[in-house]
Amino acid sequence: MTVAARGAVAAAVGAPLTYQDIEIDEPGAGEILVRIVATGVCHTDEITRHGDLPMPFPAVLGHEGAGIVDAVGEGVTTPAVGDRVVLGWPWCGQCRNCLAGEHRYCLRMGEAVAGGARLLGPAAGRSAYHFPDGAQLYGHFFGQSSFATHSLVLASSAVVVPEDVPLDIAGPLACGISTGAGAVLNTARPEPGASLVIYGVGAVGLSAVMAAVNTPATTIIAVDRHVDRLHLARELGATHTVDAGTEDDVPEAVRRICGGPADHALECTGVIAVVEQAVASVGMLGTCILVGGAPAGATFAVDHVSTLWGKRIVGTLGGGGRSDTLMPALLDLYGQGRFPYDRLIGYFDAEDVERAIAASKRGEVVKPVVRRDGGGRTPAGADEPEAGVVGLA
Ligand SMILES: [Zn+2]
Numbered sequence: 001m002t003v004a005a006r007g008a009v010a011a012a013v014g015a016p017l018t019y020q021d022i023e024i025d026e027p028g029a030g031e032i033l034v035r036i037v038a039t040g041v042c043h044t045d046e047i048t049r050h051g052d053l054p055m056p057f058p059a060v061l062g063h064e065g066a067g068i069v070d071a072v073g074e075g076v077t078t079p080a081v082g083d084r085v086v087l088g089w090p091w092c093g094q095c096r097n098c099l100a101g102e103h104r105y106c107l108r109m110g111e112a113v114a115g116g117a118r119l120l121g122p123a124a125g126r127s128a129y130h131f132p133d134g135a136q137l138y139g140h141f142f143g144q145s146s147f148a149t150h151s152l153v154l155a156s157s158a159v160v161v162p163e164d165v166p167l168d169i170a171g172p173l174a175c176g177i178s179t180g181a182g183a184v185l186n187t188a189r190p191e192p193g194a195s196l197v198i199y200g201v202g203a204v205g206l207s208a209v210m211a212a213v214n215t216p217a218t219t220i221i222a223v224d225r226h227v228d229r230l231h232l233a234r235e236l237g238a239t240h241t242v243d244a245g246t247e248d249d250v251p252e253a254v255r256r257i258c259g260g261p262a263d264h265a266l267e268c269t270g271v272i273a274v275v276e277q278a279v280a281s282v283g284m285l286g287t288c289i290l291v292g293g294a295p296a297g298a299t300f301a302v303d304h305v306s307t308l309w310g311k312r313i314v315g316t317l318g319g320g321g322r323s324d325t326l327m328p329a330l331l332d333l334y335g336q337g338r339f340p341y342d343r344l345i346g347y348f349d350a351e352d353v354e355r356a357i358a359a360s361k362r363g364e365v366v367k368p369v370v371r372r373d374g375g376g377r378t379p380a381g382a383d384e385p386e387a388g389v390v391g392l393a
C-alpha cells in the first residue's frame with residue numbers, strides 16, 4: 001500500500017523544485033508517517049540541490065520538518081498517532097557512536113542523511129518514494145524529505161512537541177537552530193567569564209549568540225559583514241560586534257575586545273578565509289569550533305607552532321549531542337523567553353520553497369519556514385504571525 005502525497009521534486013542536480021503528486025510507502029516496522037505542517041528551509045537543501053552532497057536524483061529534499069503523526073508502523077509505541085512532532089536527524093541506534101549516545105555522529109550518518117533510501121528494516125537501501133506511474137524517486141533526505149505533504153521517518157528520530165508550542169516554529173530546531181545552539185551548549189561549554197566569538201550571524205550564528213546568553217560567558221562577539229545582522233545580534237545578546245566589511249584585521253579586533261585571544265571561536269560561514277581567521281582568534285587552550293559547511297573538497301591552513309600550544313580545532317555536526325535532549329531544552333528556553341529564535345523566522349506558503357530560498361539568499365529573511373494549514377496553530381489562524389518576510393528590521 002502507498003500513501004498519495006505531494007512533494008517538491010528536484011529532477012536532477014541544479015534543477016528547480018517543482019511540486020507534484022508523489023507516492024510514499026506506508027510505514028514499516030519502526031517507522032511513522034507524519035503529515036507535515038511546516039518545514040524550515042536550510043542552506044544544506046540548496047547546496048544538496050547543487051550537488052555538494054551525494055544525494056541521488058530525482059529527489060525530494062527538506063530536513064527541518066514538523067507535523068502530526070498520521071500512522072505508525074509495527075512495534076512503534078512512541079510517538080502515537082495524533083502526536084505533534086519535530087523531525088530530528090536519523091541515527092542507526094546500533095553503531096559504536098549511537099550506543100555511546102552520540103547520535104549526531106552515527107557512523108552511518110552519510111547514508112542516513114543523503115543516501116536517498118531507507119536506513120533500517122527489511123527494506124533498507126530502497127527508497128519508499130515513487131512517482132504515481134511507479135518510476136523511482138529518492139527521498140529520506142536527513143531521514144525526512146520534508147518539502148512534501150507527508151514524510152516517512154524513523155520513530156526514533158521524532159521528538160514530541162508540547163501542545164503550547166506552535167508547530168510552525170518547531171521545524172528549524174531539527175537542524176539550523178540546534179546546530180548553532182548545540183555548538184555552544186554541547187561543544188564549547190564556556191566557563192564563567194569566558195569569551196566567545198561567533199563568525200557569521202545568520203540563523204546558525206544567531207542561535208549560537210542566543211545560546212551563549214544562557215551560559216556564564218561574559219563576552220559574546222558577533223562578526224559579520226552585514227550591519228543589520230550585527231544589530232540583530234546585539235538585540236539578541238551579543239556584547240560586542242565586529243563589522244568584517246570595514247575591519248581590516250578581524251582577529252586583531254577580537255583580541256582588542258578580549259584583551260588577548262578569545263577562549264572560543266565558532267566558525268559558522270564555511271568560507272575558508274574566515275575559518276583561518278577563526279582559528280587565529282583563539283590562543284593557548286582555546287577552542288575553535290567549525291560549524292559552517294565549506295564546499296566539498298575545501299581545505300584550510302593553520303599556523304603550526306601556535307596550534308601546538310594547546311589549541312583545539314573541533315568540528316561539529318548539527319550541534320552534536322542528541323535531538324531528544326537538545327530540542328526539548330531549547331523549546332523550554334524558548335517558552336521562558338530565554339531563547340527567542342522565533343525572531344529569526346519569516347513565513348512562506350507551503351509550496352513557495354523556491355521563493356523562500358531566494359529571499360534567504362537576498363538576506364531578507366534569516367530562517368525561512370514554509371507552512372500549510374495556518375502552521376498548525378489552534379484555533380486555526382489565531383495569533384498567527386504575519387506572513388512574508390520578518391526577522392530583520
Ligand atoms: Zn549509528
Ligand SMILES: [Zn+2]
Pocket residue numbers: 042043044045063175176
Ligand atoms: Zn540544515
